[in-house]
Amino acid sequence: MANYGANRKTDDLINSLKGKKPVKVLFVCLGNICRSPAAEGVLRSIVEANGDNEAWVIDSAGTYGGHAGDLPDRRMRVHAQRRGYDLVHRSRKFRTSDFDDFDIIIPMDASNESDLHQLAPTIEAEAKIIPMMKFVSLATRYDYVPDPYYEGAEGFELVLDLLEDGCANLYHTFSRN
Numbered sequence: 001m002a003n004y005g006a007n008r009k010t011d012d013l014i015n016s017l018k019g020k021k022p023v024k025v026l027f028v029c030l031g032n033i034c035r036s037p038a039a040e041g042v043l044r045s046i047v048e049a050n051g052d053n054e055a056w057v058i059d060s061a062g063t064y065g066g067h068a069g070d071l072p073d074r075r076m077r078v079h080a081q082r083r084g085y086d087l088v089h090r091s092r093k094f095r096t097s098d099f100d101d102f103d104i105i106i107p108m109d110a111s112n113e114s115d116l117h118q119l120a121p122t123i124e125a126e127a128k129i130i131p132m133m134k135f136v137s138l139a140t141r142y143d144y145v146p147d148p149y150y151e152g153a154e155g156f157e158l159v160l161d162l163l164e165d166g167c168a169n170l171y172h173t174f175s176r177n
Helices: 008-017 035-049 074-082 110-119 153-175
Strands: 023-029 056-062 104-107
Touching (some): 008 153, 023 035, 023 110, 035 056, 035 153, 104 110
Parallel strands (some): 023 104
């Protein structure tokens, strides 16, 4: 299981959400065209495979709004499709109201996390921010989910590997009674 113990606030949030129905999760990256829509698609697939649709609300957003309305990056859709994920999310910019609408907000890297902390209107809103890598248990040299946008095929595959592991752990963490 992933290492949540590094932060007491993180542990408190996770414990407060165990057994809550629905758990409302928002994944966040920069443009909402690679990592966060892929995380949304991976978690949605896990939830659907377990017949748990009513217990989850899953969405994604970007801290940058320049791709608003766009489908995920074609390369990410191709790599995801090869693994059985259909990424149909339309990019949107993160809104301050997302802090009210979601229980947990999951940034992909330190820059996204910093942007979210700056946008958080309250300490309670800030406490909802938990980096994706807190849920990843794979042995990796990364402490963030790297942006594959300027990478080749390996970058997209690495991101999907990390997200599959992290989303499975996320699902199991909140699906346990």
